[in-house]
Amino acid sequence: MSAQVIYDRNGVLVVRAGDVVAKAHRPGRALGPEFARRVEIAASLPELFNTPLGPPLSVEGRTVTLERYGTPVDPHDPPWEDAGRLLAALHAVPVPADTPSFGRPARVARAVSRLEDGEAADAVRRAFASLPAWVRGDAPVPDVTDERLLHGDFHLGQLVRAGEGDGAWRFIDVEDVGRGDPVWDLARLAALYATGILAPDAWGRFLHAYRDAGGVAVPPDEGSEWTVLDMPSRALVVQIAATSLRLVAEQGRDLAPEETGLVGACVRIAELSALP
Amino acid sequence: MHCPKCHGFMHTYNRNGIQIEQCANCRGVFLDYGELEALTRMEAGYHAAPPPHWGGHHDYHHGHHGHHGGLFHALFTS
Numbered sequence: 001m002s003a004q005v006i007y008d009r010n011g012v013l014v015v016r017a018g019d020v021v022a023k024a025h026r027p028g029r030a031l032g033p034e035f036a037r038r039v040e041i042a043a044s045l046p047e048l049f050n051t052p053l054g055p056p057l058s059v060e061g062r063t064v065t066l067e068r069y070g071t072p073v074d075p076h077d078p079p080w081e082d083a084g085r086l087l088a089a090l091h092a093v094p095v096p097a098d099t100p101s102f103g104r105p106a107r108v109a110r111a112v113s114r115l116e117d118g119e120a121a122d123a124v125r126r127a128f129a130s131l132p133a134w135v136r137g138d139a140p141v142p143d144v145t146d147e148r149l150l151h152g153d154f155h156l157g158q159l160v161r162a163g164e165g166d167g168a169w170r171f172i173d174v175e176d177v178g179r180g181d182p183v184w185d186l187a188r189l190a191a192l193y194a195t196g197i198l199a200p201d202a203w204g205r206f207l208h209a210y211r212d213a214g215g216v217a218v219p220p221d222e223g224s225e226w227t228v229l230d231m232p233s234r235a236l237v238v239q240i241a242a243t244s245l246r247l248v249a250e251q252g253r254d255l256a257p258e259e260t261g262l263v264g265a266c267v268r269i270a271e272l273s274a275l276p
Numbered sequence: 277m278h279c280p281k282c283h284g285f286m287h288t289y290n291r292n293g294i295q296i297e298q299c300a301n302c303r304g305v306f307l308d309y310g311e312l313e314a315l316t317r318m319e320a321g322y323h324a325a326p327p328p329h330w331g332g333h334h335d336y337h338h339g340h341h342g343h344h345g346g347l348f349h350a351l352f353t354s
Contacts, residue, residue, distance in 0.1 A: 194331030204324035
């Protein structure tokens with residue numbers, strides 16, 4: 001059977017053969033008993049996760065996971081309501097025993113550490129410096145009063161539907177799954193809405209469905225969401241800006257207008273008083 | 277059911293809990309009594325609170341179905 005490469009970037013390789021998908025994780029990542037536990041947790045929640053086919057494998061020093069192929073999101077018609085409902089359901093399940101801690105949103109500092117020199121990169125670094133010390137990795141992670149199971153790296157590429165596209169939506173990619181503050185699962189979409197990249201009706205449909213399904217990451221009153229989303233979405237703006245600048249550098253091109261806007265948001269974030 | 281305009285076959289699908297008939301041939305949409313109002317109410321409910329000012333939310337806006345230009349990847353990749 002011939003295999004087809006689905007994704008090959010940043011040291012991650014995803015290959016499909018028939019209805020099975022194999023993911024070779026980035027070298028040095030997805031290791032040890034914590035990752036194995038994350039895979040087990042996903043396997044125990046088939047109504048939420050595209051079930052992994054067995055425990056992670058070690059192949060030539062890399063971690064490899066297998067799962068059934070699922071149809072990805074159609075970029076022209078993202079399932080905003082289903083995404084909101086699925087996240088609400090994830091945040092409602094009793095946290096399984098021995099769930100690893102989500103800790104801090106480690107991807108923010110990682111993306112910033114890979115920035116090159118330049119004016120735009122400096123603006124992103126200044127915005128990063130205004131984030132709470134624990135988010136930057138310079139202070140212990142504060143206690144979370146109501147810990148929930150969270151995906152940890154949610155975006156539309158983390159949703160597939162079973163089979164050829166008529167099944168229910170499920171999460172993929174358990175690398176960042178953990179217990180912690182579920183608000184981080186809403187932070188990326190909130191950041192994209194705040195910076196004008198995600199249209200208000202898309203964000204509204206997502207958030208409305210999340211609340212309607214009893215999602216606990218935001219307070220129930222409409223309009224109160226930014227009391228908890230402000231800081232996490234600033235952090236995600238920094239992360240997305242840093243990732244985008246790296247892509248721009250790799251592709252050797254100028255910033256697109258949306259990317260300039262993202263850097264502008266970083267300039268304004270840096271001008272706000274630093275978050276405790 | 278057949279399309280009142282071109283007599284094509286109508287498929288029923290569900291949008292946010294509302295049943296909609298769409299013609300497989302001309303893509304025309306048929307709404308039952310009250311469904312348009314139900315959809316309108318739904319849209320009103322989706323009116324999201326404005327985000328914080330630091331985002332510059334109103335500086336540049338893209339279509340609902342667009343590819344979000346250079347930042348399309350941010351919706352779909354880590």
